[in-house]
Structures are given as C-alpha cells and as structure tokens.
Amino acid sequence: MARHAVRIGVVGVGKLGRFHARNLRTSVPGAELVGVADADPVRTMSVAEELEVIGFPTVEGLLSADRLDAVLIATSTSRHIDVIEAATQRGLHIFCEKPIALNEEETTRALELVEKAGVLLQIGFHRRFDRDFVDLRERIEREELGRLYWLRLSHRDMAGPDPAGYMELDGPLLVNVTIHDLDTVRWLVGEVAEISVMGGSVADPRYGELGDYDHAVITVRFENGALGVIDNSRCAGYGYECSAEVVGSLATGRISQPPASNLSMLSAGLETRRTLADHTARHREAYIAELAAFIDAVATGAESPVPGADGLTAFSLAQLAVRSAQGSGRHLTVDAELSPLGLVYTELDRVRS
C-alpha cells in the first residue's frame, strides 16, 4: 500500500523558500505541499498562485492547517526561533535553514524545544546530499584517499546582499555563509583543533562599516593533523562557485565547479561557456535530495539525517571564526566539547604572539 503523504507547509518564500516550495510541490515523492506563508502577503500570494497551493495570511494559519505534519522554515534567520517555537507547540517536524539562529541562546533554546516536543529537526546543510560530496566522503571513509593531508574549499557568491538590514536578519558572512563550509569540512575530515581567519571588506566598504567582510580566508588545523583552507567571497562576479579538494596519502579527490551548460560557443579565437549563477543551480539535485530525506525520515520515523546538533556545532565554530577575524587574523586553539545538545566549540587558549 502506498504510504500516506507527508503534509508540509513552507514559512518564508523569498528566493530559497520559494525554491524549496517548488521542489516540494513538483519533485519530492511522498510530500504534499499544503501551503505557504510569508511576512510579505504579496509574496505569499504570488508563490501560492504559482504553485497552486494555499497562501496563508499568517504563519499561525499555516501551522494550524488540517493534518499538517511538518514545516520548512526559510525565513530570515532572526525569525527562525519564533517559527520553531510555534511549530514545536503543535508537534510539527521541522526542516530549518542554516544557521538555526544568530546567537547561542536562541540556538540552544531551539534545540531544547525540539527535544522536548520530540519532533524531528533537520538543518539545511544541503551539501551533505550532493552526490559529488557524498561520493568523496564515502571514498574517504573507505580509505581510498589514505591518511588525509589537506583540504581546500572555495565557496563564492556572484553578488553580495544589499548591506541595508542583512546583518540583523541573517548575520555576518562567517555565520551566514561560512557555516556551510565549516559543516562540510567537519563532515569530510573531522573536528577542528585550530582556526585562523583573515577577513576583508575589499569589494564594498559598507560591509566593513557593519563590522562584516565580503571576502575571508579561514584556515584550520584538524584534530588529525590535516590542514584545511576555506575561501569565501560574497561577490566573485562571475557566478556562484563551490569546489573542493582533499589531498591524502593515497589519492586526491577533487570536486570541480561544473559549467552551467554543456554548450560552448566558439568564435574568432574564443570559446565561451556560461557559469552557474547561484547555489540553487549548482546544487539543484542536492536540494531535492535533502527534502526527500527529510520527508522520508518523517514518514518512517527515522532519525534526522542532519540533526540540530550539527547546526549547533557548526554555529559555535562560526562564532569562533568571527572572533578570530575580528582580531584581524588571530589564531585560536579550539576544542569541541560535548554538551547535552551536541558538540560545542570553545576557545581552548590563546596562542602567544
């Protein structure tokens, strides 16, 4: 017999929320998109109409929809905690975009609410469902690469956010963007023992005026001795990029940035190809796969494939990255300590200089 569809609503239908909603509507088996809600009623109605689902005037309306099983939260980060609270009160399972919150208190509280309600929480670390990254991780686990020496991760956006307001809503570069990379490197290589960050507001001084950066280099030493470097750009100009390399004693695995198309145009001594413009194009299948995994876990009662603890751990490391960068490239020795809610990074001591 066919399984009962998982009834889900999407809260926050800006660019990413709308993309998730469309995936739930068209490409995730076993999901039934009940409706959407957004602080902006025009956006709510526009997406509802496009996807032929109900547009709820309020989040509460959506969360109280008949027989709702789950909610996907893609609002600004600062609004996550309110939706999580309302959802846990109703016993809804939660798929929440990263980071969970912009400070440790709300992050901790979110996890406590989830634990108390006994619902499933999955964090939107979509790269864990990208088949190239999954393939690389499996090869690492099978020891095809041997002992790990080195990792590089390049993660760049085509253009940065409007400086007005994003800091309060979504947080700084190292929290909003780098958290993906910190999760990825933990997942691929293991826990971090040292971190050193150099950030710059090179492209747009307004980021610097807000205490933020548009470019950053994050260097880490892993507990197993391997070194890693993450480079982030808010505004690389040519497109979105996510590429990686892991060098080991037996082999190197390299994930290249694919072109946007297999079609190139050649003329007058030049060959031209389109680049991928954004993360939804770069990881389209991974975004669908993470939702399919969520729906599947909800339907079967399985554990969360990316539990809240992973969001907490990466967030605590991102906070230390901010501290390192604000000290202008300061080197921090860190430690991942087990708390009741998961691993939390703290600064162990400071390196003499």
Add this chain to the structure above:
Amino acid sequence: MARHAVRIGVVGVGKLGRFHARNLRTSVPGAELVGVADADPVRTMSVAEELEVIGFPTVEGLLSADRLDAVLIATSTSRHIDVIEAATQRGLHIFCEKPIALNEEETTRALELVEKAGVLLQIGFHRRFDRDFVDLRERIEREELGRLYWLRLSHRDMAGPDPAGYMELDGPLLVNVTIHDLDTVRWLVGEVAEISVMGGSVADPRYGELGDYDHAVITVRFENGALGVIDNSRCAGYGYECSAEVVGSLATGRISQPPASNLSMLSAGLETRRTLADHTARHREAYIAELAAFIDAVATGAESPVPGADGLTAFSLAQLAVRSAQGSGRHLTVDAELSPLGLVYTELDRVRS
C-alpha cells in the same frame, strides 16, 4: 484553482518504461501515474510495487482504468501499433517511444488512428527537450551562428543489445538508434537532400549476420547546402555519449559530453573521472521535460510538441539510410515530400557512379 491531474498509465516497463514511470510518479507535476502493465507479469508487479501504483495484468486492464487520460508506450517497437490501436479506441492521449513502428504501413496506420480519434500523440524525441540542444537551436534561430556550414553528431552506446531477437522487436541500428539523430539534425539544421551511409559489423559479427551494423557513419547534405555527419556506435565501451557541433559563418556551437560526476580522483600521475553509462543519465532532465510537456499539452489541450508527423519523417529518412548502407555506402539523393500525414522522405534518383 489547481488543475485536475492528468491520469496516465505506462505500457511496457523495461528499462526505459520503468524510468519514464518513475519520472511520472516523482518528478512530473500534474501527472498522476495510475498504473503499469507489461507483457512480463513479474516485471509489472516489481515496478508497481517499487512505485506504489497498480500493476495491471493486461494492457487492456490498464487502458480501461477509471478516468484514464493518457498512456505512455514503451514496449518493444513491434508492439507499439497494437497499444496505439487500443488506446485510440478509448480516446486516450498517447506518448509513444520512437520509432512509432518498424515499417511504413504500421507507422502510417498509427498516425491515421490518432488523427481519427482526435487524440494527441507525442513521439519520444527527448533531445528536443534537452536544454543544451534547445539552447543551440534557439541560437541558430536567432542567427547567432550565421549561415550554417557543418554539423557533427556523435551518438554512442556503452554496450549493444543481445543479438537474439532485437531485430524483430526493435529494428536495426539505423532505425532504432539513428532515428534520434536524424530527428535532431532536421530539427537543428533543416531537411536533407542527400544521404550516404557506411555501416559495419565490426565489434560483433552476429549483428552483421542479421543484416545489421554495430557502427555506422551517416553523411548528409542539407537542402541549404550544409554538410552533416552522424557517427553511431552500439558498443563504444566507455559509456554512453551524445555530443554535437554546428559550425556556422559567425560562430560554432559545441555540445560536449559531460562527465558523470564533478569528482575526479588523482593519484600517481593520473586523473580519473567517471563517464556516463547510459542515455537516461545523460539526458535525465530532458526525459522529465518531455513528459512535463506532454502532461501540459494534455491538460491544456495544446498541440503535441513533437507530433506523430515528426516520427513519420524521421522514420522515412532512416529507411533510406538503411537502403544506402545496404548498398555498402551508396549515395542517395532524397526529397522530403508532403503527404497528408506529414513529410515523407523518398529517394529522388540515384547518383551515377
């Protein structure tokens, strides 16, 4: 208001039919997969169970399912006509894999049945929905390439079919496989004025004993003067390949074969990447898009995006390709004449030699 879902059944759930069925079940918005039927009852049940739909013991049972709107036919080619007949009797819209039939009579009859029944027929030329090919065609139409000089199309399978039985069921290389390429070149460049084919049974003599080939070169001169060459292999060994080039006076468009993955492994002086194994991996999105277009056309009453006439035209050209090859590389001057059912290629005269 949400549109009524298009209720569809799949007849024939071998490799390709099962793939289509899964796409209809999981990835095509507006489609409702009612059930499947296959001459092999074990296969019927296995796919039905996997997709959580009804497995019908007979094709008739499936076609008589309550409120069925459409049928997708992915049986062996020789069985297409019977299903088309049964479907048109019930007024069902039809998505039919290529070629429509293995001879002109059945092809013609299929089109007459469809016309009489007033149903929609779409032929499975999926490349017309591949975004690279669509992009290239649009650039040709916008004259970005200028006047067209030249086309190359490489289309290769990793491994050929079991020689036992395929000729009766699915026809020879030039009909079963090359028909895709003949459709593509017509669609990209225009009608053909001359054709010359050299085929060989190089890899496996059993193909030759059946009067068939495992490799072929098809050279054409288009009505507009451009030249084109198609190379086909049944058994290139390394994977499935579909790549193309169109050279024009202003620019060349090149569609490269993508790797199977963005991950490459490097070790001891070598870099290794996986190749795509089959056509469903190479054109996954195009296969979904052609079904979405079909479902959309059925739901809205629009015209078929790839009408039966295109199947007839490509088939008639494939028949001439067979005739050319059997004369061992004979050159034929051909003409596409308008019949009541669409353009049909005939041999105009024979080139003196």
Add this chain to the structure above:
Amino acid sequence: MARHAVRIGVVGVGKLGRFHARNLRTSVPGAELVGVADADPVRTMSVAEELEVIGFPTVEGLLSADRLDAVLIATSTSRHIDVIEAATQRGLHIFCEKPIALNEEETTRALELVEKAGVLLQIGFHRRFDRDFVDLRERIEREELGRLYWLRLSHRDMAGPDPAGYMELDGPLLVNVTIHDLDTVRWLVGEVAEISVMGGSVADPRYGELGDYDHAVITVRFENGALGVIDNSRCAGYGYECSAEVVGSLATGRISQPPASNLSMLSAGLETRRTLADHTARHREAYIAELAAFIDAVATGAESPVPGADGLTAFSLAQLAVRSAQGSGRHLTVDAELSPLGLVYTELDRVRS
C-alpha cells in the same frame, strides 16, 4: 666529440617555411641554418634578416652554398618538383612539405630522382611526431585498445586561402589538407578498403566554382573492418582544430583539441578562453620534433622516418577521395597495391547503385 652540424637551407619562406626556418635556427639541435631563398626577394631578405642568416637571391645560389647537407622545401606544391630535381642533382638530403606534387607523374618522378641520387627524403607529416598521436599509436600497437572499431578525425582551419591561384599552386582541399588525415589514419589504423567522400562549397561559392570544396566528410572502411570518418573545414572560424578518437574493444583513446592558454577569464556569468589559431601553434613541438628527426637521420645516415613512399601512398588515396567527391558522394572500393616506389591506391571496382 660533438657531431658535425647538419648544414641546411630553406627554400620557400612563406608562413610555414619561415616557421620551419626559425625552428631550425633556434630549436633544432645539430642543425645549422645556412640561409633561405624565396621567389619573393623581399620575403627572402626579411626572413634572412630576422634569423640572421644569408638570404640567397636564387634557389640555385642556396643549393650551391658551401658544404650544404640538406634542403627543406616549403614552396608552393607545384614548385616542389623543380627544387627536388635541383637538390638531387647536388646530392642534398630533402625535407619536403606535403604533398610532394599535385599529380601522379611528378610525385613518381620525385621519388625516382631521390632514389637515383641515394639521398634521404622526409615528408612533412608532422602529426607523426606529435606526442599525443605518438602515444595513441603506441597504445594501439601495444593493443591497449584491443581490436579497433572506429576512428574520428576532425581537422579544421580558422580561415580558408584566397581563392585566387591556390588551386594551381597548392591543389584542392582533399589533396592539400586531407592528405594529412589520410596519412594519419593509415598510420594509426592501417590500409583503407573503401572510401566515400561528400564535399561542399558551403562557406564560399568561389571554391565551388574552382571545382573545390570548403568542407568535406571522408568516410573510410579499413581493411581490418574498422570504420573511420574525417571531417575537414577550411573555415571553421573559431580557430584551427585537430582532434581524434579511436574506439576499440578494450578502450577508447581520445585526443582533445587543447585551448590556446591555461588562462580563462570569467565575468558576468561567462567563462572565456582563447582557442588555437593555427596549425603551427597546435603542433609546435611536433614541427620541431620532425625537423630534429630529419637532422638526426641525416647526421647518422639512418633511414627516413617518413619516407617518400608515405607521401606517394597518401597522395594516391587523396586522388581517389577527389574522384569520390566529384561523383557527389560516390562510394569507391579501393586497394593499396605495391609498386616499386611504395603502396599506390587504385579504385578496385565501382559499387553498383
């Protein structure tokens, strides 16, 4: 002790001759470029000055230079025979660009003169010294590819010659350009049993008015049963291209066209790279290697690495390609018969049509 340098002169310093002369002057160990001569005295002086060698007002003057060992002939093809005659009279070793001549009589006579004079003759089939092609051939010989099924060779120029005069001086596309490809396929796969050519004057009707083509597809069946296809363009527009594939039962070898540079520029959603403009850039190292091999053979008295017989064989096959194309894609069954001067292709019989 260091070996005596091979003293060599270059006759004909148009684009290719000047390139050869510069290579002899700067990059070929053991060669001593004595001087150059060209029918155009301005060109002679310009190249002589650039390379700091003697510019001879006449070919005879150059060939009579003190202690000259060898001559490189890079004049228009129609003038090859006169230089060969003068060189053989003086006992000079000869490096001659392809084809040897534009007709069978002169080709034969050239080889007879060389044989009688007992000098070494090397034909300018530079691809035989291209490390990718050499690598592929060695792999074929070591049977890494298994039995050969299929070959594709794409050979395209960025822009064609000025229609005025080239036919008399250098001959038609299938002789002047395709002769390289016919030599390559013989060298890689073996002798040809069938050939079928379709040519078109698509880009510039003036080529057609001269009875020539600007594009051609040459399909061959090898004696071992494998099929091959060569595509030639005089004016692909985007650059020069030489790429190849050989499919075998165990593996496929693919020689890709390299970009002109490892630098790509990315901006606004596009990645752009330069393409190679001409054959001297595409095969720069091979051009040096063929001269080094010639100088070495002269110095050591070894046999010619690419003897005149190879020029004769490829030329005779090119003549049949012309015959096939002029019959508008006519299919020819051919045979390589051993003559006293080497293998010569003749038409065996004509295929019925």
Add this chain to the structure above:
Amino acid sequence: MARHAVRIGVVGVGKLGRFHARNLRTSVPGAELVGVADADPVRTMSVAEELEVIGFPTVEGLLSADRLDAVLIATSTSRHIDVIEAATQRGLHIFCEKPIALNEEETTRALELVEKAGVLLQIGFHRRFDRDFVDLRERIEREELGRLYWLRLSHRDMAGPDPAGYMELDGPLLVNVTIHDLDTVRWLVGEVAEISVMGGSVADPRYGELGDYDHAVITVRFENGALGVIDNSRCAGYGYECSAEVVGSLATGRISQPPASNLSMLSAGLETRRTLADHTARHREAYIAELAAFIDAVATGAESPVPGADGLTAFSLAQLAVRSAQGSGRHLTVDAELSPLGLVYTELDRVRS
C-alpha cells in the same frame, strides 16, 4: 650581422641544473653552452657527455674558461654564495636559482658583490616568464579585472625531498618553495601588509622533527586591501601543480593546471588522463623564456629582467612566513621598507591576541 653568442657555463647539474643546461644547449638562441661543473664528478661527466660540452672538474675551471660571459648557478642554495663570489671576481654575469641564500647576511652580501662587480644578476623566478602568468599580469595592469579583491595560488609537488640533509642545503618549505609564490603574488597584486601562516608536518613526521612542514597555508592581506591565500604541499601525490586565480571587481582570471597530455583513455565507465609530474614539465616554455631573456639582457647590456632585489624582497617575506608559522599560525603585520639593495620586509608590530 649575427650577434656574438653569449658563452655560458652551468654550475650544479642536478635535476634542475641539467634541465637548464639542456635548454641552453638546444633551445635558447644566442647562447653557447661552454661547459658544466658539479661537486659530483660523475654527474658532471654524464651531463657533459649527454650535451656534448666540456665537463669541468672544478667550478673554478669552468669560471675561468676562455671568453666566458656568464654563469648559471643551480647548486644547492647553501653553495650559491661561493659561486657568486667567484663569478663576480671574474666579472661574469649571473643567473642564479632562488633563493639567493638561506640567510639574510649571505643574501645581502651576494647583492653587494654583484653591484660592486657591475654584473647582471637574474633570479630564477620562472613564473614571470610563463605566458599564462604574463597574460594575467598584463590584464591586471590594463585593468581588465578592475580593482583586485582576492588571489589564490596552489603550488604542490608530487613528492617531497629526502629529509636527510635538505634543510642545510636548500632550506625549509617556506623559503625553498613558497618563495616562488611570494614573488608571484607581489608581482601580480603588489606588496603585502599582513601575513599569517599555518604549517603542518602531516605527511611525514620527519619534516616536523627538523622544524619544517610538508603542507602550509599562507594567508596575506595586500597593501591595497585585497586578500590572498597560497597553499603549498610537498607531496600531493598525483603530480606537480601550479594554478592560480585572481578575482577582481570586473573579472576573474583563472590559470588552470593543464593535463600532461591531450590524450585521454576511456574504458569501462572511466576517463583517465595523465597529470604533470614536475615543475619542468609544467613550465617548460617559461624555463626556456627566462634563459632567453637572460641571454638577451647579457648580449644587449639591458637591465636584469628579474634583478637580485626581487630575490631579496621575496626572501625577507619568506623569513617572516617562517616566523609566523613557527608561532603556529601567528598573524604578523609587515612592511616592505626600501633598503639600498631593494625592498626588505620587516615585522611592523604584533597583533594583540
């Protein structure tokens, strides 16, 4: 009239010196390789025989050779200063591999000797002659990239040196290897204001026991605000790599690591290509071009294209990189101050932590 050839000797014919000697013998116009000398007499004789030049039993013998114009120094770094002293005493022009010396005293003394002798000194920063890097630099200077935001440079060896002895002879990773990268980033982007290094002895603990690293990440902030990251590996295993990216406000320039060959082999679902094994293969043309520039500067009396000052500046920055790494990722604020011999980097102050 032809220019008098520049007579040059090579001191030190280990791997790189022998490579230089062969280039001087065969590929650098205007150079006349007189002979070679090496501390190892067997090596001296072997290279002398191979290249058909004189093998001198002593460096003094070579430097005293008749009419010698110049010397190329490719000994271990620690022996550079003695050869520089002997060469300047004889008024010979000097091409010296990097770094000039392993400490500041000898570096300074070398430059003073050169200045006093009035001879030309060129440092072996070959990347300055690599056409991709030159092209990128010219585009930066023409402001095609706009304002510079970001740089990445990956520089990796296939396998590291034998731990025994290399530290005394050639110095640590950050001096011996990274000096190339520090020169490159200065040359491409400008002077450095901050540097932070994290090094690890991940692959082979013996490097760590010597106080050295086998992997390192060097992060810099340029005076113009741009950020840069260099990653170095002694033993990436798959081959030698040198690739780079510079992101700017208008465009990004990316120098990809080329494959070793244009030939790939495909079989059973895999495509395999050879990677470049070492720096001489990666930059073969650049190595020839730097020697051609040296010979040309000597012959014409032009200034050194890469004067000793550049060696001094990069060395002083490399020393600070060592200091940063030894503090385990310590962040240093640095300044390039003008000394009589060129720019010298010093630590400006230490960042609080």
